[in-house]
Amino acid sequence: VPMGVLxxxxxxxxxxxxxxxxxxxxxxxxxxxxxxxxxxxQDIVAAKPVLSAGAYLLLAVGIALSxxxxxxxxxxxxxxxxxxxx
Numbered sequence: 001v002p003m004g005v006l007x008x009x010x011x012x013x014x015x016x017x018x019x020x021x022x023x024x025x026x027x028x029x030x031x032x033x034x035x036x037x038x039x040x041x042q043d044i045v046a047a048k049p050v051l052s053a054g055a056y057l058l059l060a061v062g063i064a065l066s067x068x069x070x071x072x073x074x075x076x077x078x079x080x081x082x083x084x085x086x
Contacts, residue, residue: 010076013084017072024065031059 033040034055068086075083 010079014073014076017069017076019069021066021069021073024062024067024069026062027058028062028066031055031057031062034058 071083071086074080075086
C-alpha cells in the first residue's frame with residue numbers, strides 16, 4: 001500500500017474522530033444545560049416529564065461519545081490499533 005494512502009487514511013480517521021468528539025461534547029453540553037436551566041425548556045419539559053429524565057441520558061451518551069472520539073483521535077495520531085478498535 002503506498003505511503004500516501006496510509007497518510008490520507010490517518011488524516012481522515014483523525015477528522016472523523018474530531019467530529020465525533022465535537023458532537024459528543026455538544027450533546028453533553030445540552031444534557032447539562034437542560035437540568036441546570038430548565039426555564040429555557042419549561043414549555044417542553046412541563047408538558048412531558050420524560051424529557052427531563054432524557055436529559056441525563058443525553059448527558060451520558062454525550063460523555064461516552066466524547067470519550068470515544070478522544071480515544072479515536074489518540075489512536076489515529078499514534079497509529080495505535082487497540083485505541084482505534086475501541
